[in-house]
Every structure is written in C-alpha cells, then in structure tokens.
Amino acid sequence: MSGPDGPAVAAENGPEEPALATDALPAEWSDADDWTDEALALLRSLRTPHRLNRVRQVAYALYCTVLILVVWGGVPSLGLFLQAAMGADYTGGGPALLAAVPGGVAAVGLAVLLLAVRDGLWRGPVVPPRATIDWLLVHPVRPGPVLRPWFRLSCGLAVFPGIVASAGAMVVLGLTVRAGLPAALAWCLIGGTCLPLLGVCAALSVERSERAARLARRLTPYATVLVLGFAAQSALAAAGHSVHWLDRVVLWSGPWGWAGIAALAPTPAAVPGSGAAAALLIVSTVVGLVRADRAAGTVSLTLLRERARNAASVLAALRTVEPRAARLAVNAATGGDRRLKVRLPAPRRAWLVVYWRDTLALLRSPARLGRAVLLTVPALLCAVPAHAARWNVSLAATGLALVFGHLAVAQLLEPARIDTDDVRRASWTPFPFAGLMLRRSVVPTVLGALLGAAGSTVAVLCGAGPAAWLAPAAVPALVGAGLVNACRGAARRDLLYRPAQATGGGAGNIVAFAAWYAAGPAVAVPLLALPFSAALRGGTVDSLGRAAVVGAVVAVGLFHWARVRAEKLPAQARPGRAG
Incomplete structure (x- = not known):
C-alpha cells in the first residue's frame, strides 16, 4: 500500500524485494485522499447491529472453554492437592521430572516456534477476511490500522494455550517438588507467554518476506531433528542417563532453553543465571513484538490475497470433513515436498x-x-x-x-x-x-x-x-x-x-x-x-x-x-x- 505507510514498505522490504514494495503500491494517493478514519468509523457503525451477536458467541465460546478447563483440569488438580495435604506423597517422580525438564522444555519450545513458522508459510498471523482484502484495502486507507488488529488477535490466541500450559506446569511442580505455587506460576508464565509471542513474530517475518520463507523451508528438517534430539535427551535424563554439561548447553542454546531455566528457577534444580535468562527472554519478546507490530501493516496486498485463499481452501476441506484434502492444501501452499531428480534403471521384468x-x-x-x-x-x-x-x-x-x-x-x-x-x-x-x-x-x-x-x-x-x-x-x-x-x-x-x-x-x-x-x-x-x-x-x-x-x-x-x-x-x- 502507498500513502503514509508507503515509505515504510520500501524500507522494510529493501531493494532485494522490489516485488513486495510494488505490490504494496497499487495506486498513488496523498494524505488529502486518506479516508482511513472515515472508513473505519463507517464500518463500526454498520457492524453495530451484529456486534452484540458476535460478543455473545465469543462469550459462549469462552464460557465453554473455561468450563472444560475447570472440570477437566481445575477440579482434579484441587483433589490432588487435598490428598497431598492429607499425607499423599507425589514427590517420588520429582528427581526424574527435574532431570527431564531441560530437554523436554527445549523440545516443546522449539516445536512451538517451528509450528508457528510453518503456519506463516501458508497462512500467517495477519489474515483478514476476503472482504477486507478485496474491497477495503484497495481504497485510499492506511493498511496499518486495518491489519494490526489481526496481528494482535493472533498474539492473544497464541498466548492462551501458553497460559494453560503454565498453569499445568505449576500444578506439576507444586505436587512433585513442593515448589511454591505463586512463584512456580510466575516463572512458568515467562516461557509460556514469551515463546508463543516470539513464534507469532517469526511467522509474520515469514509471511512478509520470501527470503525468510525460503530460509524457513530450508531449516525445517534440521529444526525437526533438533526437536527429536531434545526429546530423546529428556527421555534419557528421566531414565537416569542425564548429561549435566549437555543440559547446560541446551538450556542456554536459545529462547527454547531460556524458558527451561525459568521453569527450574523455583525448584531445587535451579540453574545459576535464572534472572538473566528470564530477562533475555522477556526483552527479546518485547523487542520482537514492537518491531512486528510496526511491520504488520506492511504486508503485501498480493500476499494477503494468496494467504486468504489458502486459509479458505483449508477451511473448506475441514468443513467437508476431508483431512487429507486439507493436508494437501497446506502442503501445496507451503511449497510442497522437495522433489529430487533421481533415476533408477528400468526393470527388465514387467512384474517389477x-x-x-x-x-x-x-x-x-x-x-x-x-x-x-x-x-x-x-x-x-x-x-x-x-x-x-x-x-x-x-x-x-x-x-x-x-x-x-x-x-x-x-x-x-x-x-x-x-x-x-x-x-x-x-x-x-x-x-x-x-x-x-x-x-x-x-x-x-x-x-x-x-x-x-x-x-x-x-x-x-x-x-x-x-x-x-x-x-x-x-x-x-x-x-x-x-x-x-x-x-x-x-x-x-x-x-x-x-x-x-x-x-x-x-x-x-x-x-x-x-x-x-x-x-x-x-x-x-x-x-x-x-x-x-x-x-x-x-x-x-x-x-x-x-x-x-x-x-x-x-x-x-x-x-x-x-x-x-x-x-x-x-x-x-x-x-x-x-x-
């Protein structure tokens, strides 16, 4: 798009990606032609009759989610704590759990980042409805105010599972190693919220830049092997074959390991430098969010149309209960499996x-x-x-x-x-x-x-x-x-x-x-x-x-x-x- 965000588009994409900058400037218009505030105000007034129904739907979905979490998570957890207060001992698996945390948290954290990046290859965190892309954004409006709310919505949706996982980790640590519940929740929330937000920021970079998308495709196999390696290390450590120096290397290897350091902070297995690791994770997340929020309004209109089509195809396949069709659509949108030109001698017998x-x-x-x-x-x-x-x-x-x-x-x-x-x-x-x-x-x-x-x-x-x-x-x-x-x-x-x-x-x-x-x-x-x-x-x-x-x-x-x-x-x- 052009207008006030036009120079930002060229600055963000740089001379090596002229296609994205060109796509973002479909027509020339000046500040005098800017109708962003008026268009958004008109849309808000037109959507007012439907807003109450939408709020009711969101409230009902939230109510059902909270009810499921309370019934299947809160009540059983409360029962376990009551049993622990009456003398039940759940600390037998504590040492094995603490030994498995470095590799296990690193595997989960890296898997979260990898899944977010893979999502950015075909959909991305900024995917407004087709009407917004095909009608609103082709008018003289600034794309930033239109696209940034969708990025922030993706951040909120990504954080929610992390909060639930942090609450579960708090319960486990409180039962197995008798860690203080407020401290355990606070330390676990650092990784549970920062890692999903970092994943959303990385997904936005992949969505905006073809160079980042190529790099993501190239690194996916190695990241997958690393996730499995971390998982294997966690399983071996839980079985009593822990390698302490390797655990330290994994914990300081990146944001996925910093979350593990934070999770170990309220336990007897705390690692020196927990505050530094937590600060690194929080600061990197804040910096990434600020930069990503600024860049959310510079996504190419052509790329937005492509991602909206991909999302619509996958959603249509899921609505018709065709998981394989949805998987093939995602595979095609992400570039598909790499094909090698391999030749084998043709067999001399027909049955082969x-x-x-x-x-x-x-x-x-x-x-x-x-x-x-x-x-x-x-x-x-x-x-x-x-x-x-x-x-x-x-x-x-x-x-x-x-x-x-x-x-x-x-x-x-x-x-x-x-x-x-x-x-x-x-x-x-x-x-x-x-x-x-x-x-x-x-x-x-x-x-x-x-x-x-x-x-x-x-x-x-x-x-x-x-x-x-x-x-x-x-x-x-x-x-x-x-x-x-x-x-x-x-x-x-x-x-x-x-x-x-x-x-x-x-x-x-x-x-x-x-x-x-x-x-x-x-x-x-x-x-x-x-x-x-x-x-x-x-x-x-x-x-x-x-x-x-x-x-x-x-x-x-x-x-x-x-x-x-x-x-x-x-x-x-x-x-x-x-x-």
Whole structure:
C-alpha cells in the first residue's frame, strides 16, 4: 500500500524485494485522499447491529472453554492437592521430572516456534477476511490500522494455550517438588507467554518476506531433528542417563532453553543465571513484538490475497470433513515436498514395475523418507519405559510406540493413497485394483522392516536386550493398517448426521466417523499392544515368539480387509455410483 505507510514498505522490504514494495503500491494517493478514519468509523457503525451477536458467541465460546478447563483440569488438580495435604506423597517422580525438564522444555519450545513458522508459510498471523482484502484495502486507507488488529488477535490466541500450559506446569511442580505455587506460576508464565509471542513474530517475518520463507523451508528438517534430539535427551535424563554439561548447553542454546531455566528457577534444580535468562527472554519478546507490530501493516496486498485463499481452501476441506484434502492444501501452499531428480534403471521384468515406481517415488520425495526415519525414533523411545514399568504403564507406552510406528510407515504409503484418490490413475497396470494395492505395500513393508531393524540394532547395542527385535515384527501389521486407511474411499459424512438415537448423540456420531476414518490403526494398535507389552516386560523367547505370531496373524487379517475395501473402490468411482 502507498500513502503514509508507503515509505515504510520500501524500507522494510529493501531493494532485494522490489516485488513486495510494488505490490504494496497499487495506486498513488496523498494524505488529502486518506479516508482511513472515515472508513473505519463507517464500518463500526454498520457492524453495530451484529456486534452484540458476535460478543455473545465469543462469550459462549469462552464460557465453554473455561468450563472444560475447570472440570477437566481445575477440579482434579484441587483433589490432588487435598490428598497431598492429607499425607499423599507425589514427590517420588520429582528427581526424574527435574532431570527431564531441560530437554523436554527445549523440545516443546522449539516445536512451538517451528509450528508457528510453518503456519506463516501458508497462512500467517495477519489474515483478514476476503472482504477486507478485496474491497477495503484497495481504497485510499492506511493498511496499518486495518491489519494490526489481526496481528494482535493472533498474539492473544497464541498466548492462551501458553497460559494453560503454565498453569499445568505449576500444578506439576507444586505436587512433585513442593515448589511454591505463586512463584512456580510466575516463572512458568515467562516461557509460556514469551515463546508463543516470539513464534507469532517469526511467522509474520515469514509471511512478509520470501527470503525468510525460503530460509524457513530450508531449516525445517534440521529444526525437526533438533526437536527429536531434545526429546530423546529428556527421555534419557528421566531414565537416569542425564548429561549435566549437555543440559547446560541446551538450556542456554536459545529462547527454547531460556524458558527451561525459568521453569527450574523455583525448584531445587535451579540453574545459576535464572534472572538473566528470564530477562533475555522477556526483552527479546518485547523487542520482537514492537518491531512486528510496526511491520504488520506492511504486508503485501498480493500476499494477503494468496494467504486468504489458502486459509479458505483449508477451511473448506475441514468443513467437508476431508483431512487429507486439507493436508494437501497446506502442503501445496507451503511449497510442497522437495522433489529430487533421481533415476533408477528400468526393470527388465514387467512384474517389477510397480515396485520400481514405488521406490522411485519415495527416492524423489526425500521428505517422506526423512519423516519416516524421524517418527521411528519416538516409537523406539516410547518402547523403552515399557520394558520395566508396571503393566498399565507398559501397555500405554507400547500403544504409543505402535501409534508412532504406524505414522512412520504411513509416510511410505503415499503411492497407494495417490492411487485411491483417483482409481483412474491405476489404468496403466494390468493388475486388478485390489491386487495393485497389495503390491503397493511391498516396498513400505521392506523399508519399514529395515528401519525397525536398524533401530533394534542400536537399542541392542545400548543394552536393550532381545525384546528390541520386536520392532521389525510389528511392521507388516502396521503397514496393513495403513493400507486399510488408504482404501477407505470417499468420506462417510453420513456417519456424522445420523439420528442421535442410533449412536448415542452427537459425540457418538463423531466417534463413529473417527472409527471409520482411522479403522486400520484403531484395530491394529489394541490387538498388538497387549502381546507386545507382555513380550517387552517378560523378555523371554516364548513371549517374543507369541508376539511375533500375533503380529503376523493381525497383518494377514488387515491385508485381507484392505483387499476387500480396495475391491469396492472402482465401483464407487463409476459415474452415478459416487454417492
């Protein structure tokens, strides 16, 4: 935009980004043509009849949120404190918790910043409605007063989860290490509010600048690896393998670590320099907010239109209950996965073509292979506490490990999902569609087994015992669960709108739809969790053999189920049969 903010646009974007400055100046107008105050006053008067309804909606949403927090968080926390006052001791896990704080807080803090930056790649903190972009901002009005309220709204929405998380951290510290509640809340609020605000400021930089967006895309894989590294460090420290000098390095490595120093300040494990770390975090947040608030009014009108279209596409996909469509829309808006020009010698035998295409597709999309590797790490880490814990904790840890394992192998099943998105894509192959889907599972099963074997080898070398070799044994069943999901067909939105008496109300409808949508892992994880948990706790040859047999039986059943589902897809895709 031009006018009073015009020079600021050129100054902010600089000579290296003339496109943004040009887009921000669609027409020349002077201060005498400025109608900002009049336009905003007119809009306020026109919106007055609707403002009361909007206030009621916001108040009702806030009431529901507070009620949920009180019922599910406040009341149980009060009960725990009452039990502690009557003699209950919750300090047994205090040392392990304090040891896990440096890596854990750093992992969460860096993940918050990473998610905010990724949001800035496709949406951003400044996304006004389409009417504001297409009508109001093309008139002689200053963009600053119009866009800054949306940036401030994004800041407020980002801070709210941080406040809730700080309250939860206060409860945990008060119960496990007997920290003073006011001091614990005050110190935890420093990280709980500053990190989300820093993330919003970083997202605005990514939204405004293509150079920052390119840098964010380039650094995302490394930041993801660092988050997983911090999480692994936290898990190992909680298990008694803490490295003190590494904890100090992590705590002082950046804002994500400064929040951990602040969280440890009211505890016996306080780190020297807590006040300096808190001051650094607060000052950097204030400086970032001041600069971002000034820059919020200089976002290019062209970029605003693009982000509004992206947000509308994702919202439309979510409203029609199409999570995959929403995920693809976000992926396209963020630039998509990087494609490599990789070549493989063509096979000499026709039956190898499917496997050749699947391997080539995965090699050309290294991001999927990278995500599969990264998700394998938390799967193995979750299986570690299942070895020596009580049966209920072991069962929960094993189930969580299987969920991460399913997510890992699901990254390798993208060729099957592409075929099921449009069955006409499979017209090149002479195989029946159901047979093609089964062949699509071969490469993911082999690669998943290799990843599991590699992780098991590392675990065995670290002293995990023979139970670590259960990882590759679970891969076929998890691939079968992913294939069942890939062959689910068109979204069954009718499950959401069935009569309330049939499913027990609206919640029953949501549960029915979720069970249909995630049918594969919903069946595989419970069936595998019990025998695999028993094998991890027992460690005997018999228990390992029983778990492997159960995994094979579940895999056969899931592949048969996927075949049955796949046989129905071509008929559903024919004209007149899509509904």
